[in-house]
Amino acid sequence: MMLRTDCIRWLILNYKSKEIALRKKLAVSLLVFLLGVSQALSFSFAGENKTIILATTTSVQDTGLLDLLVAGFQKKSGYTVKAIAVGTGQAMQLGQNGEADILWVHSPADERQFVKEGYGTARTTFMHNDFVVLGPKNDPAKIKGVKNIAEGFRRIATAKVLFVSRGDNSGTHKKEKKLWQAAGVTPDKEYYIEIGQGMAATVNVANEKLAYCLADRSTYLSLKKLLELVILFEGDEALFNRYSLILVNPEKYPKINAAGAKEFFAYLLSEDTKNMVENYGQDKFGQPLFYWDYK
């Protein structure tokens, strides 16, 4: 503050001196700029709690469906939705800390635990997409046509072909680990790469290395035109990815916007949403990316 008053005093002192003019102009514009900014920043939090924080997973955001639904809800309700797309693990953690009002996640075991511990009140699955196993066309592990995913994974392990894992403890990664467990094999580091990144990055790495990977169908479809990898296995119930909505328990954290969350919850389960979900992707890929489960 000293600086500012001194600046101003100096400017006034030198108001008409010609060679100070440029410096003055610069200094004034800087001041105006800073003042303007502090003004702009103080539009602030009057009439709070028109904001809902949704913690969700990148896989939902990456398809673009999230933006569509959020935009629809905001328009209808007047609420502002802050949709934070992170890994499922982080999304659950945000809920557990009361940093989110509503969760849209896909890790059923964790979700049940979450509700059981009292962090969530309402939980319902409402839609699903599915995972596919991608691999090079020549299918060196010969998994095409196996009867279930467990068998497929065993063959990958036996053939010791390269497999790229997300390795980021996301819902997809957890799912993949469960699949390995079910197959009864522990993948060896020699051919199992954990890259710690998102789905698209994982698919791209696998594509570059001509390796196998587990991918959700929507990511596969949106990347398809760039990929040499093809779907080598799909359709097993174990590969279904079921999304749930959970309302974070407002009794644990008074700051939670329970009313808004409830309204959004209802909107996401509405008939309108159902239509949007079932049509989403039809125009671009010729098939929907998600399937409606609710009721």
Add this chain to the structure above:
Amino acid sequence: MLYIFAGFKKALFLIFHLNAEILEIIRLSLLVSMVATGMAIAIGLPLGSIIALKRFRWRKLVIALINTTMGLPPVVVGLMVSLFLFRNGPLGFLGWLYTAKGMILAQVIIATPIITGLCLASVQSVDPKLYQQVIALGANRWQALLIVFKEIKLSLLAAIVAGFGSIISEVGAVMMVGGNIKGQTRVLTTATVLETNMGNFDVAIALGLILFLLSFMVNAALTLIQQKKYD
């Protein structure tokens, strides 16, 4: 190979037909980074000069600390700022998480040490006799500082450019603190990440090019202001 070319072609098309969404992203990127740079300047220049000119007890330690924080990983800043801004965190009452304000806060924390450190170095590089000379000419302390700044404007400009560059191109912290929310906190870098994840490499390339062009224009403007009057 072909899709890189196709990507660039589409990117150029997008740049020449900017839609409202991309314009909003550009506006926010510039707003956030410029405001953050402005604040980092407002903090960094006086702070750097004070540390350069004053002698106090833990001075060397402070300088070492600033030099270290110049290389602070943005994601760490993002994490710390998020933890503080969580609504149940110490600064939760501000309601700044997932807002432009929060992003500005994180970027100020990233850019301030850079500008402070570089300002410190350039003020230290000034012959102490210059300061004495200016005082001898009858300048008060602030006038002297302004004149010294004017003398080292090239290095100070470099400091500002470095500060701005470090945050306009930064992705980790704004992703964490801002949340990459469409229409609210989505900036060029986080949008690029998102489009990449979605497999829309053409849009990602377009955003990257726009980011590059913006950085270039801002830097060019700063350089022109600098070189305009006198070498």
Add this chain to the structure above:
Amino acid sequence: MIKIKGLHLELPGRLRLDVDNLEIPAGILFALIGPNGAGKSTLLNILSLFQKPDKGSVEVFGKNILVLKNPLPYRRRVSFVLSRPYLLHDTVYNNISLPLALRGIRDKSRVAEMLALFKITPLSGQPALSLSQGETHRVALARALVTRPELILLDEPFSSLDPQYKSALLQDLRRIIKGNKVTTIFVTQDQNEALFLADLIGVIKGGRILQVANPQDVFARPISKEVADFIGIETIIEGTVVKKEDSLCLVAVDSVREQSLATKFSDSQGALDGNNQGLRLEVCSNRVNHTIMEVVSDCIVGQKVLVCVRPENITISTAPERDSARNHFQATIKNMVPWGLEYKIDLDCGFNVVAFVTKQSIDQLRLAVGQQVFAAFKATAAHLIKR
């Protein structure tokens, strides 16, 4: 105007400055001269508030400047020119007008006035850092004087200047400062600068002011051997006043010569009095001789003194000359070295004498090392310092 009392400053390992009492009247140009490390710049730094002394008071404009709460008003009445002036990355005009801008003075005619006074009007629009040395100093001085200061402090303003720039600038500066009667304190190692510019000279050495006097007095009548040494008196001979005739002192000095006896060549026609002759005869008989010098001074008989003669006051000839000089000595040339535009010649007269001789004279007189010559100086050209 400026009163310094009981000033003490100790910079461990570098300097111990003690100024018990120094008064500099208003409106004069005061030169502070002394060798490197004497404390002159430190004193100037104290006056310009860049250095705080340990003790004492410095009164300027009627106030003790060491206890000012806000030094800015004082600083703005004073101009301080550093020995290596810093010009800013800007035009000459803007450099000179800067102090006005800092003070909120809008009178731009002063800049033009300064440009004209220092004869740099054509440089006005040029980048200041492209100037030559001499021009840089002119700009720096113009910048210092544009505010019409009441006190000007100049810290060796010409030390880095080539002689050709220096003399022209000295003349201009003298004209400007004397014309405005501004109190000026001017620090230098160069006695010629001081002699040319100053109304009053202070000689400082080892942190102490040794003598304060007008230039003629300092150079002709140094108060001590230290001052004499510094102001370039090379011939300093120990002696004792043995007789006094009105204001003329006869000083006996020891002389030791290998080959010939020291002889005083006064007028052989007997123009001088007999006492002098008798004394000469007496001293001639000893190996260590006494030579008598005649010096105009107010010392009394029996006073132990140093006889000081400036090198330029000693003339050399190859034959004993009849001239008005009262002191003539036979001498051997021991050494000749170039000294500025002249030669410095060390002579052995039984005591050491140093003279300056032009190259032309050396050629004319065919002087060479080892040659026997005659050295002479007038009774009024020497000065006695009490021991």
